[in-house]
Amino acid sequence: MAEFIRADLRGSRFGRVDLSGAQFHAVDLTDARFRGVYLHRVLMRGVELVDVDIHGEVESLTINGVDVGPLVNAELNRRYPDRAKMRPTDPAGFREGWDILERLWGETVERARRLRPELLHESVDGEWSFIETLRHLVFATDSWIRRAILGDSAPWDPLDLPWDEMPDTPGVPRDRDARPSLDAVLELRHDRMSTVRQVIDGLTDESLEGHTKPVEAPGWPEPRSYPVRECLLIILNEEWEHRLYAERDLDALEAHGT
Structure with missing residues (x-):
């Protein structure tokens, strides 16, 4: 000590x-x-x-x-x-929540498109840039939907971005120097959002109360069983909070851009 x-x-x-x-x-x-x-x-x-x-x-x-x-x-x-x-409690509530997130993120992306492309790689007060935020949400979907729920042991794309404090994990990418275009990241993001939509549209009361099967391979989340409800709530929370962070930083970037 x-x-x-x-x-x-x-x-x-x-x-x-x-x-x-x-x-x-x-x-x-x-x-x-x-x-x-x-x-x-x-x-x-x-x-x-x-x-x-x-x-x-x-x-x-x-x-x-x-x-x-x-x-x-x-x-x-x-x-x-x-x-x-x-914080939905039934399949219909999850579908409504995802409808809302798709609409809100559509508005946020359109707002970002009005900025100069280089500003979308700019950090505000040490936070992730707009494009890094989108890359992190791809990582969240790959982890909690494609890995935990769908059972893909290594679902990550090279552009996936874990949170900064996550320990380096074999097979999980973390390229902070990558500078992909907005369109390149959005193509990846749309693919992952479509996967979430498919999972949520297929929810039943029984499947929502079920548990995932452990994925026996290194990665995140850790290879064990998780409640399906918990995995989906994590995604809704990630999407909601990071959009608010993005909107907050877009305020600063718009002021900077003008």
């Missing part, structure tokens, strides 16, 4: 570091940046949260005795009425 007492660690970088169980007392985290960080069961006392911007999953977050998770979710549902439909 390392101890840093009255140490000056300003500007330090921590990558793939395990700080579980660590204790912070009288620590200055001004201007700190956290990305891909797990904060499960964190206890904070005597903290000051001023001008803090948080994007991520918020559940069971208690601030000054108030669980703000439900408040955040209620406000997000108010802002985005279709958001609540991303």
Whole structure:
């Protein structure tokens, strides 16, 4: 166990570091940046949260005795009425949710097409570019639909892009230097979205409550059985959240482009 007492660690970088169980007392985290960080069961006392911007999953977050998770979710549902439909409970609900995502992504892609092509490779505030976002969604579909549900042990395309914190895995591509055109990525994306459509259109009450068969090969997700419902909910969540991120970054890119 390392101890840093009255140490000056300003500007330090921590990558793939395990700080579980660590204790912070009288620590200055001004201007700190956290990305891909797990904060499960964190206890904070005597903290000051001023001008803090948080994007991520918020559940069971208690601030000054108030669980703000439900408040955040209620406000997000108010802002985005279709958001609540991303947690369907039956096959018809999944079909409706996918209809919504196809429509919304169509609008977002048309908005992106109005930008100069080079801007679609530009990162905003260290986030994925627009094209990298599309590549990641292809990876998500390949992993949770083609691998987990359909049983393809190695479904990935060379343009698939896992999340940055995922450990390197044999057979799973991760080419951050690739610069494919929007049309090339959209061709791949349309193919994968059609696969999701086929799976969802074929859902029955029985199949929705079923489990996948383990795929005995290295890759992601890990080779074990998963509830079909869980796999589909992951896809709906990925599609919904990453479109919001894309729309947010397109705002900045449009301002930059003009």
